[in-house]
Amino acid sequence: MTITAMPGAPAGDAAPEEKKGGKKKLVIVVVLLAVLGGAGYWFFLKPSGPPPPPEPGEVTALEPIQVNLAGGHFLRIGIALQATTTVAHDVEGSKALDAVIHVYSGKKLEEVMAPKEREHLKEELKKEVDHLYHGDVMDVYLTEYVAQ
Incomplete structure (x- = not known):
């Protein structure tokens, strides 16, 4: 005998909730990476003003x-x-x-x-x-x- 669904829970409802939660996590991770990338650029790679005048x-x-x-x-x-x-x-x-x-x-x-x-x-x-x-x-x- 094979069990395909838990008793008391409809079989089709579990998968959409997991997908919905997975998309939220993906969006949060992408936004967090963008913020960290921007902060890294700001502190480490940002040009420090105009170039020095020629000698x-x-x-x-x-x-x-x-x-x-x-x-x-x-x-x-x-x-x-x-x-x-x-x-x-x-x-x-x-x-x-x-x-x-x-x-x-x-x-x-x-x-x-x-x-x-x-x-x-x-x-x-x-x-x-x-x-x-x-x-x-x-x-x-x-x-x-x-x-x-």
Whole structure:
């Protein structure tokens, strides 16, 4: 003789209650694992603020060039590039010299000689060089600046 159900309890009611309790336990375990995973990330793997600023590396001085200004004037300008320590070699300057020509050529003599405008043009050059060198150059210095 085989017993398939306990006396006094209907045979079909026991299985759904066990499944229902099993689903609740599974949901609780999943939520608990998500909370523990989030807490572990927060305390151990979370980035600790912004990255440190780049450290200055070598300065590469470039040969001065002459740039044509408006009205038959010209500007003789020399620059030096301050690389970051992430650069393992000297910075090749042809892209920077091209940026100098792009930023300064065609400007009026009054524009390149006014102190405020000169600083503005230098900042524009610095942004252009930063873009061209993908952040490997952190500053641009004017080593020669003669307009005529």
